Amino acid sequence: MSSALARLPHELDARVAGVARPHPSAPELPLVIPRNVDELVECLRAATREKLALVPCGLATKLAWTRAPERADCLLSTRALDAIVAHEPDDGTLVAQSGIALATLRARARAGGHWCTPDLPRPETSTLGGALALGRSGADRTRHAPLRNHVLGMTVALADGTLAKSGGRLVKNVTGYDLQRLYTGSHGTLAVIVDAALRLFPAPESEAWLVRDVADATEALRVARAASELTTRWLTLSIERRRERWSVLGRLAGKAPVVEHELALARPVLGAPAARDADAAKLADEVRDASPSTAANFARIGCRPSRLAEALGIVGESLVDARIEPTIASIEFTTSRSTAQLAALRPALAKLAASLHLVSPEAGVETFDALGGSSSVARADAPSAELALMRRLKAQLDPHGVFACGRFVGGL
């Protein structure tokens, strides 16, 4: 990877506010922070003109989640674009610039009587743009479904500085292609997210946590399954493994009488509530922030719910701490195994059509997917139809690779 500290054109140079690494394994580069959208556009135009490669970021806390770029000249942060553009509590929508911290967004939504998804760990140091670029749903996905479902519209800046909008601010809208779905989860490889409109959900009036300690993974899965059949309204439902202890945690939230009723339903399986209302909210923050994904090294497996037990069986020995979301069918875990050792589990996971994503700053990021017809999606040397299409999308939106290449699946 080459760095080009001396080469930044004046539009970018004027906005350099320090240095940062585009990946933990890469050298430091200038960190460019435009103060407003006009400056962002200028920076991108200059980058295109000078054929630079940029790594877009928010607070640069999750750059280890992709690979190191093949070539990069600087990081371009949206952290100064942190305004709330519009908030319509009576319509349940909120539009904010991408640099806003999730904590600020949540507080604003809450003041209007709403809940804002995604409920991600460490919301003070996560930006909206970062969450969207990662396509990362929070623990509340059990109730609210993935984040990508609730992005109503977006404005992005393309590589040449063009501002392009898709969708709108409406809870229902099919006007034009859903480009916001394309940008969500694209890890800054296609465009810089400038602002996004989100759908909000009613803030719960009352909430409660249920916690049951269990002997092992088998019992945890059995209990979690029983809990998921009691009510479909869990805000979160997870199996947690911490320091070799297993427990099942459920969070109920909503209108007070409804929560009471659900608590009564859940009692035979998960017992009496461990925390209510204010205490429950505190516990929620603790649980959320204890996510294995906050570790420097972690892995994530996704599969069909019916294959969760088998997938867990395959990685069981490798787990240190883990969070398993039974209705989502995801296993997020820290491990003492090396990337190579985990990669050796592939054939067994492949039989379950499970996906595995490893985040390991030293070894870079490995993603593989054992899906029919697309097992080679992440392999640049044998592109599947899927990867070929992704490349064409990249070529259309960022033909000169201004958004640094090599970071995402298949070298995108």
Place this chain on the structure above:
Amino acid sequence: MQGAWIAELRELLGPRGIVEDPTKLFPYEADGIVLLRRRPEIVLLPRTTEEVSRVLRILHRERVPVVARGAGTGLSGGATPVDGGVVLSLARMRDVLAIDTVDRVARVQAGLVNVDLSLACAKHSLFYAPDPSSQQACTLGGNVAENSGGPHCFRYGNTTQHVLGLVIVLEDGTVLDLSEPRVDPLGFDLIGLFVGSEGMFGVATELVLKLMPKPETTETLLAIFESLDAACDAVSDLIRARHEPSAIEILDKLTIEAVEASVYAAGYPRTAEAVLLCDVEGTRVEVANTVAGILEVARARGAIETRTAKSELERKQLWAGRKGAFGAMGRIAPDLYVADVCVPRTRLRELVGHTTRIARERNLKLATVFHAGDGNLHPNIAYDRRDPEEVKRVLEAGDEIMRLCIEYGGSLSGEHGIGLEKMKAMEWLFTRDDLATMCRVREAWDPDRRMNPGKLIPMRACLETKQALVRPEERPHAEAHR
């Protein structure tokens, strides 16, 4: 159409798989927008993904434009044939391939009719949530292409939230198998991007769809109002009070009269100016709580009567009335112009007021029925297509309604898509750059723009992009579909 490739298609699809007789092409001339008609050259009816792939390979080689077609119930001219093109109908691809009751997913062929999926999984106490009013006829593939909604999408979301996997055949016949459901997309979200692409990115041949467990309890409520304004205000209040029923619909007086005079008669009081119809689903306690909240809001907004359905039969009747509303309006006039606009839910009353004025000023008959909870209005204008002067007034009214919606922060379509009908209005809502970006994305899927060409994005925006990106000599088939 003549040529060796036609013979090839005949050979491939057999006599039942190709329609060439001009007298039999009539049903394919239009979708639900009968004002937009074009005779297709031929209609192809493959049965499998493999056949679709082989067909598209031939059409790619011959540079023939393709319009995919489900049931042709679309209301934006999406399935209207294009000059010199073929129609590829999914009507013979209607198998339920698998229902997985453990993971709650169904794999179906794209030509399956929407309601048939819920019927197929009813015995497992599962259902497929998106329920367009046309669900007795429209195909799931058409729903995916349009990102269709329905009354219950207020709670469950439009089609896009229910698509877990797809098999798509690209314009050159490449089969893109994205059928294994993934927790999160690996790479770009191709499925999310495809849904709502109106047949312009490829042909969906198989769909993997999410099934939902049937709710423990369902209550259907009817609130009767003396004014349409009051019904709209009640809906804005319901949203403001964070009530979460599954469906919130409004029917106005003219719609009620049409429904009650038809086979869909649901027992809506003919004297009412508007009715509010809600479904509430969930556990017993949840339902009771929400019903109480809705009744309170309705009464506070002056509902003269509120009712809850006493039996499953009554429930079904109330919904049959709503879902049959468009059909029932056939009694008012031979043709119906169905607008499909969205506004923030705080502005329902204002917009409904303006649509009434717009219709009155043009001496048009307006019947409004809509997914009020989502801010998705269907001002329906009854007209007679044989009267060109009336048609002109109808189209003018449609345009004015769309412009107003844009002014109110709304959009051109909540569920029916843009197709041909609203294409020009895209320039009112989006900038040239917005549209050019859509064109670029489209060209990643279909570089020659042969799939459903001339729809959704005004041609001007597309041509400009193409010229900006690619030199003329690099445009191999550009002339094929100008």
